[in-house]
Amino acid sequence: MEKSNINLNSKLPRVGSTIFSKMTQLANQHHAINLSQGFPDFEADPKLLELVDKYMHNGDNQYAPMAGVLPLRKKLSEISDAEFGCSYDIDKEITVTAGATQAIATAVAATIREGDEVILFSPAYDCYAPMVELHGGIPVFVKLIYPDYSINWEYVKKVLSHRTRMIILNNPHNPSGSILKESDLRTLTEITENSNILILSDEVYENILLNGETHQSVRRFSELAARSFVIGSLGKTLHVTGWKIGYCMAPENLMREFQKVHQYLVFSVNTPVQYAIAEYLEDHETDKVSETYRHKRDLFLEFTANSRFKPLTTHGGYFQLMEYSDITREADVEFAERLTTEYGVAAIPLSVFYSQPTDHKVLRFCFAKNEETLRKAGLLLSKV
Numbered sequence: 001m002e003k004s005n006i007n008l009n010s011k012l013p014r015v016g017s018t019i020f021s022k023m024t025q026l027a028n029q030h031h032a033i034n035l036s037q038g039f040p041d042f043e044a045d046p047k048l049l050e051l052v053d054k055y056m057h058n059g060d061n062q063y064a065p066m067a068g069v070l071p072l073r074k075k076l077s078e079i080s081d082a083e084f085g086c087s088y089d090i091d092k093e094i095t096v097t098a099g100a101t102q103a104i105a106t107a108v109a110a111t112i113r114e115g116d117e118v119i120l121f122s123p124a125y126d127c128y129a130p131m132v133e134l135h136g137g138i139p140v141f142v143k144l145i146y147p148d149y150s151i152n153w154e155y156v157k158k159v160l161s162h163r164t165r166m167i168i169l170n171n172p173h174n175p176s177g178s179i180l181k182e183s184d185l186r187t188l189t190e191i192t193e194n195s196n197i198l199i200l201s202d203e204v205y206e207n208i209l210l211n212g213e214t215h216q217s218v219r220r221f222s223e224l225a226a227r228s229f230v231i232g233s234l235g236k237t238l239h240v241t242g243w244k245i246g247y248c249m250a251p252e253n254l255m256r257e258f259q260k261v262h263q264y265l266v267f268s269v270n271t272p273v274q275y276a277i278a279e280y281l282e283d284h285e286t287d288k289v290s291e292t293y294r295h296k297r298d299l300f301l302e303f304t305a306n307s308r309f310k311p312l313t314t315h316g317g318y319f320q321l322m323e324y325s326d327i328t329r330e331a332d333v334e335f336a337e338r339l340t341t342e343y344g345v346a347a348i349p350l351s352v353f354y355s356q357p358t359d360h361k362v363l364r365f366c367f368a369k370n371e372e373t374l375r376k377a378g379l380l381l382s383k384v
């Protein structure tokens with residue numbers, strides 16, 4: 001293709017290729033164990049794969065309804081009701097999406113206008129700020145308190161303004177593995193009371209609680225649920241991140257606006273996968289997922305116990321943070337690169353999740369891997 005001379009004024013001038021692609025590329029080049037990107041290296045339940053096959057051969061291969069197939073919306077509503085006492089109308093308040101990523105982009109596109117402020121907690125998952133900026137919104141970052149990555153609510157109160165349109169929560173939190181407590185959600189209820197502030201609650205790790213704690217979804221708090229887009233990822237819960245399937249639940253007036261955008265962004269998502277997941281969830285409890293990952297987290301900690309990395313406490317999700325100041329004072333990006341090229345293990349430096357330079361000498365390791373991968377990584381990390 002010939003070079004284009006079109007003068008494009010980028011809408012996202014600061015966005016380049018993500019650190020995840022960069023580290024994965026580096027890991028592949030150096031045949032390193034890739035604990036950088038968040039995806040499982042083990043297969044999903046064969047029963048789930050058989051169900052997709054069944055629905056594909058059944059002829060369920062054409063467009064699904066815009067909001068998603070009825071059995072899946074029904075199942076998602078039942079689960080929300082059983083777990084959080086919050087039921088959503090299956091016709092008006094649930095949409096199945098192409099992963100949580102599309103749900104986040106859609107919720108932001110449907111509600112954020114030029115000049116609206118959106119409170120984000122850093123370190124922050126990478127897709128929130130660019131989506132806010134794309135629609136003319138202004139990300140307002142509040143740093144989580146190191147090392148437990150809890151929320152400084154006094155600071156949140158200070159940055160709230162008449163322009164605050166949305167607060168984006170991520171619970172359990174990527175990259176830190178922290179979770180919100182009931183008291184956090186009570187405080188959030190108080191500070192948003194009588195306001196027009198929306199909440200986008202990214203709960204993609206809702207089924208990965210590592211220490212027996214309860215998931216404090218905004219759905220447990222009726223005042224919060226009434227102003228929230230709750231977003232989940234079936235790809236995360238069922239170990240099939242490549243299927244890119246997620247959902248959004250919200251009160252009718254919010255969902256109406258969400259669907260106006262959704263219908264023109266994707267219209268609808270993969271039909272046989274939706275039917276398969278709906279049937280699979282009839283006889284499979286999602287709370288087993290926590291057990292699977294608790295075991296993997298414990299193995300990773302055991303295999304790295306003799307290393308000079310210091311684990312921080314994780315509560316949810318499938319990432320373990322490790323502090324490395326006993327090893328080196330190098331910047332975390334440099335050290336992550338050297339760890340990949342010289343020691344053969346790829347991880348993500350935490351500083352990339354901040355908008356302002358912040359380096360606590362911490363790396364993020366994904367432990368959604370089989371035992372052998374974790375054992376090998378542990379051996380390599382123990383040599384550092």
Ligand SMILES: Cc1ncc(COP(=O)(O)O)c(C=O)c1O
Pocket residue numbers: 038098099100101102125170173174202204232233234235236241244245246
């Ligand atoms: C916090 C968070 N939100 C959203 C996503 C995206 O989920 P999905 O793969 O369903 O789009 C991820 C994936 O890593 C994530 O960690």
